Amino acid sequence: MPGELRADAQRNRVAILAAATEAFAAHGPKATTEQVAAKAGVAVGTVFRHFPTKDDLLAAIMKQSLQRLVELAAEADLFEFITAVVDEAASTRMVVEALSQQGIDIADALRGLQNATAVLLDRAQHNGTVRVDVRIDEVMALLTATAQGAQQSAWSPDLRLRTLRIVFAGLAR
Amino acid sequence: MPGELRADAQRNRVAILAAATEAFAAHGPKATTEQVAAKAGVAVGTVFRHFPTKDDLLAAIMKQSLQRLVELAAEADLFEFITAVVDEAASTRMVVEALSQQGIDIADALRGLQNATAVLLDRAQHNGTVRVDVRIDEVMALLTATAQGAQQSAWSPDLRLRTLRIVFAGLAR
């Protein structure tokens, strides 16, 4: 049966993903494979057996990151969601990395996030909390931009909040 | 006189700065020193004579980039200025790099830009085109965020415009 993994291989794969999540969250994509392997309690070769390329590993972590955002979307309105994403981006470097990717294939996961966001936008427009002429690509753009700003320029939580308030005022009427 | 440069050294310095501006604008900070030297028609050693460290060269280019933005501020209102900065960021990678720097010392130039922007904000608030409770750090945050978004996520000119329109709506009332 070609799809089955040996028990130890399964354990290691989980450990590697956990280690990579942690390492990349802290140091971004320039965390080394060596660091990931060490954190996972595994040799480098094992990391490369599971993810033949560092980019493969990065892609896996980014997808995981975006998946988490989709889950956040399930239990929030549009404004709460954007706030949550920006908060997440402030503490986890791969969120921004995933939101603005061109080198690595992540398109599916990004589309999933956009769909989830589109639902929230639609709902908000029916509520009347967001202007009806706002389009989904504008919302995604603002989401990405504020997440990038918060992360790369290290906004304080207070500044984050005040800045988002202005964006929200622009979306509302 | 210790401050005087020989004629050829002066020429080379100018050539290096021009080459670096072009190379970093296109490829960002990961353009190699070798590429800069080649574009300048000079050997690597010469680049390092003028800028002992790659970071020194990057700092010089960033300062130059920010200086250019300050000049833009002189002949525009706040909204025109933000639009111009975002346009510039879309075509010149070092703008964003300069706006969100932590590793390299650029603080003076950033302060200069913030001061220039503060003048525009003040003017806009007296006009009544921007709400009076908006603060300068929020404007800088939005400026940086939209510039980053436009550059790193490669927004189309159209999307750029529509997104900024929402931000401007948030700043106005």
Next chain:
DNA sequence: CGATATAGTGAGTGGCGACTCAGCTTTCTG
């Protein structure tokens, strides 16, 4: 239990890019 496939190990390889420096060239000065 073997037997066999599957997985793990980690020293080693290759490539890249910042930075150096001994020897050479150009400018400057009197």
Next chain:
DNA sequence: CAGAAAGCTGAGTCGCCACTCACTATATCG
């Protein structure tokens, strides 16, 4: 113009990091 000072050159060094592979270890299955 000669001598000295300043500057230029580019092959070479060094450290880093993704990735490999010959060998060893472990799981699985009859």
